[in-house]
Amino acid sequence: xxxxxxxxxxxxxxxxxxxxxxxxxxxxxxxxxxxxxxxxxxxxxxxxxxxxxxxxxxxxxxxxxxxxxxxxxxxxxxxxxxxxxxxxxxxxxxxxxxxxxxxxxxxxxxxxxxxxxxxxxxxxxxxxxxxxxxxxxxxxxxxx
Numbered sequence: 304x305x306x307x308x309x310x311x312x313x314x315x316x317x318x319x320x321x322x323x324x325x326x327x328x329x330x331x332x333x334x335x336x337x338x339x340x341x342x343x344x345x346x347x348x349x350x351x352x353x354x355x356x357x358x359x360x361x362x363x364x365x366x367x368x369x370x371x372x373x374x375x376x377x378x379x380x381x382x383x384x385x386x387x388x389x390x391x392x393x394x395x396x397x398x399x400x401x402x403x404x405x406x407x408x409x410x411x412x413x414x415x416x417x418x419x420x421x422x423x424x425x426x427x428x429x430x431x432x433x434x435x436x437x438x439x440x441x442x443x444x445x446x447x
Contacts (some may be wrong), residue, residue, distance in 0.1 A: 326391050326392055326393075326431055327391070329427075329429055329431055330391065330427070330431055330432075330433065330434045331371075331376070331427035331428075331431070331433050331434070332433060332434055333363065333374075333376075333425075333433035333434065333435055333436070333437045334362055334363060334374050335362075336361070336362045337360075337361065337362045337363045337374075337425075337433070337437045338360070338361045338362065338437065338439075339358065339359065339360050339361075339363075339378070339423045339424075339425050339437050339438060339439050340358075340359045340360075340361075340423070340439045340440070341356060341357070341358065341359070341421060341422075341423060341439055341442055342357035342358065342359045343355070343356070343357045344356065344442070344444050345442070346440075346442040346443060346444075347442075347443060347444075347445070348444055348445070349444075349445045349446075349447055350444050350445070350446055350447070351446070351447060352413055352414065352415075352416070352446055352447075353411055353412070353413040354411070354412060354444075354446075355409055355410070355411055355412075356380060356409060356410055356411075356412050356421065357408065357409040358378045358380075358403075358407075358408045358409060358423055360378075360408075360425070360437075362374075363375060363376060363425070363437065365377060365378070365406045365408060366406060366428065367404055367405050367406045368402070368404030368405075368426070368428060368429075368430060369404070369428055370428055371427070371428040372428070376425040376426055376427050376428075376433060376437065377402075377403055377404050377405075377406055377407075377425070377426055377430075378403040378407065378408070378423055378424075378425060378426075379394045379400060379401065379402055379403065379423065379424045379425070379426050379430070380400075380401040380403070380410065380412075380421065380422075380423060381399065381400055381401075381420075381421070381422040381423070381424055382398070382399050382400075382401065382412070382414070382419060382420070382421060383399055383419055383420050384399050384400065384420070384422065387424070387438075388400065390432045390436050391431070391432075392431065393426070393429055393430040393431050394424060394426050394430050394431070394432065402426075402430065404430070414444075414446045415446065416446050416447060417445070417446060418443055418444070418445050418446075419443070419444050419445075419446060420441050420442070420443055421441070421442050421443075421444060422438060422439050422440070422441045422442070423438060423439040424436065424437075424438045424439075425437040425438070
Protein backbone atom coordinates (compact mmCIF):
# COMPACT_ATOMS: atom_id res chain seq x y z
CA UNK A 304 0.00 0.00 0.00
CA UNK A 305 2.79 2.46 0.85
CA UNK A 306 4.48 1.90 -2.53
CA UNK A 307 1.22 2.51 -4.36
CA UNK A 308 0.59 5.67 -2.32
CA UNK A 309 4.14 6.90 -2.97
CA UNK A 310 3.77 6.21 -6.70
CA UNK A 311 0.47 8.11 -6.80
CA UNK A 312 1.92 11.11 -4.93
CA UNK A 313 4.97 11.28 -7.20
CA UNK A 314 2.86 10.79 -10.36
CA UNK A 315 0.37 13.47 -9.31
CA UNK A 316 3.16 15.86 -8.37
CA UNK A 317 4.94 15.32 -11.69
CA UNK A 318 1.69 16.00 -13.56
CA UNK A 319 1.41 19.50 -12.06
CA UNK A 320 2.80 22.46 -13.99
CA UNK A 321 6.24 23.37 -12.62
CA UNK A 322 4.96 26.63 -11.11
CA UNK A 323 2.23 24.72 -9.19
CA UNK A 324 4.58 22.18 -7.62
CA UNK A 325 4.86 23.40 -4.03
CA UNK A 326 6.62 20.60 -2.20
CA UNK A 327 7.72 22.62 0.83
CA UNK A 328 5.44 20.61 3.16
CA UNK A 329 6.93 17.35 1.81
CA UNK A 330 10.58 18.26 2.45
CA UNK A 331 12.17 16.56 5.47
CA UNK A 332 14.71 18.32 7.66
CA UNK A 333 18.17 16.85 7.97
CA UNK A 334 19.89 16.79 11.35
CA UNK A 335 22.93 18.92 12.02
CA UNK A 336 26.13 17.17 10.99
CA UNK A 337 24.47 14.75 8.56
CA UNK A 338 26.86 13.69 5.81
CA UNK A 339 26.77 11.26 2.93
CA UNK A 340 29.93 10.17 1.17
CA UNK A 341 31.35 7.66 -1.27
CA UNK A 342 33.45 5.10 0.61
CA UNK A 343 34.83 3.60 -2.57
CA UNK A 344 36.08 4.13 -5.16
CA UNK A 345 38.33 7.02 -4.17
CA UNK A 346 38.47 10.30 -6.04
CA UNK A 347 40.73 9.94 -9.09
CA UNK A 348 40.83 6.14 -8.93
CA UNK A 349 41.22 4.10 -12.09
CA UNK A 350 38.48 1.45 -12.14
CA UNK A 351 37.43 -1.40 -14.44
CA UNK A 352 34.37 -1.09 -16.69
CA UNK A 353 32.21 -2.67 -13.94
CA UNK A 354 33.01 -1.63 -10.37
CA UNK A 355 31.36 -1.38 -6.95
CA UNK A 356 30.35 1.95 -5.41
CA UNK A 357 29.93 1.84 -1.61
CA UNK A 358 27.86 4.53 0.10
CA UNK A 359 28.53 6.02 3.54
CA UNK A 360 26.18 7.99 5.79
CA UNK A 361 26.76 9.68 9.16
CA UNK A 362 24.28 11.13 11.67
CA UNK A 363 21.28 9.77 9.76
CA UNK A 364 19.77 6.38 9.05
CA UNK A 365 18.85 4.55 5.87
CA UNK A 366 15.17 3.78 5.25
CA UNK A 367 13.47 2.53 2.10
CA UNK A 368 11.47 4.88 -0.10
CA UNK A 369 7.90 5.16 1.12
CA UNK A 370 8.90 4.75 4.78
CA UNK A 371 8.68 8.10 6.57
CA UNK A 372 11.19 7.68 9.39
CA UNK A 373 12.73 10.70 11.18
CA UNK A 374 16.35 11.53 10.30
CA UNK A 375 16.48 8.88 7.57
CA UNK A 376 16.50 8.66 3.81
CA UNK A 377 17.74 6.58 0.91
CA UNK A 378 20.58 7.03 -1.54
CA UNK A 379 20.58 8.35 -5.09
CA UNK A 380 23.74 8.05 -7.18
CA UNK A 381 24.26 10.88 -9.64
CA UNK A 382 26.43 9.82 -12.57
CA UNK A 383 27.90 12.48 -14.86
CA UNK A 384 25.33 15.04 -13.72
CA UNK A 385 26.52 18.55 -14.57
CA UNK A 386 23.79 20.43 -12.72
CA UNK A 387 21.96 19.23 -9.61
CA UNK A 388 18.24 18.56 -10.01
CA UNK A 389 15.75 20.93 -8.38
CA UNK A 390 16.27 20.19 -4.66
CA UNK A 391 12.63 20.96 -3.84
CA UNK A 392 11.24 18.22 -6.13
CA UNK A 393 11.59 14.44 -6.21
CA UNK A 394 14.94 13.40 -7.65
CA UNK A 395 14.38 12.28 -11.24
CA UNK A 396 14.96 8.67 -12.18
CA UNK A 397 17.24 8.11 -15.17
CA UNK A 398 20.50 6.44 -16.10
CA UNK A 399 22.19 9.50 -14.56
CA UNK A 400 20.00 9.64 -11.42
CA UNK A 401 19.99 6.11 -9.99
CA UNK A 402 17.58 5.42 -7.10
CA UNK A 403 18.24 3.00 -4.25
CA UNK A 404 14.75 3.02 -2.77
CA UNK A 405 15.13 -0.35 -1.06
CA UNK A 406 17.77 1.12 1.24
CA UNK A 407 20.80 -0.30 -0.59
CA UNK A 408 24.21 0.97 0.51
CA UNK A 409 26.27 -0.22 -2.45
CA UNK A 410 25.88 -1.03 -6.11
CA UNK A 411 27.74 -2.30 -9.14
CA UNK A 412 28.10 0.28 -11.90
CA UNK A 413 29.11 -0.31 -15.50
CA UNK A 414 30.40 2.72 -17.38
CA UNK A 415 32.09 3.36 -20.71
CA UNK A 416 35.84 3.97 -20.73
CA UNK A 417 36.83 7.51 -19.81
CA UNK A 418 36.37 9.98 -16.99
CA UNK A 419 33.11 10.00 -15.00
CA UNK A 420 31.71 12.07 -12.13
CA UNK A 421 29.91 10.41 -9.19
CA UNK A 422 27.94 12.04 -6.38
CA UNK A 423 25.47 10.83 -3.75
CA UNK A 424 22.28 12.72 -2.87
CA UNK A 425 20.04 11.52 -0.05
CA UNK A 426 16.28 11.63 -0.59
CA UNK A 427 13.46 11.33 1.92
CA UNK A 428 10.61 8.83 1.71
CA UNK A 429 9.26 10.69 -1.35
CA UNK A 430 12.67 10.97 -3.11
CA UNK A 431 12.84 14.68 -2.23
CA UNK A 432 16.22 15.95 -0.93
CA UNK A 433 16.33 17.02 2.71
CA UNK A 434 16.71 20.57 3.96
CA UNK A 435 19.55 21.27 4.10
CA UNK A 436 20.41 18.78 1.36
CA UNK A 437 22.61 15.84 2.32
CA UNK A 438 24.95 15.30 -0.62
CA UNK A 439 28.48 14.08 -1.09
CA UNK A 440 31.38 15.79 -2.75
CA UNK A 441 31.70 14.95 -6.43
CA UNK A 442 34.39 12.39 -7.14
CA UNK A 443 35.93 11.54 -10.49
CA UNK A 444 36.80 8.02 -11.59
CA UNK A 445 38.61 6.93 -14.73
CA UNK A 446 37.19 3.80 -16.34
CA UNK A 447 39.89 1.85 -18.21
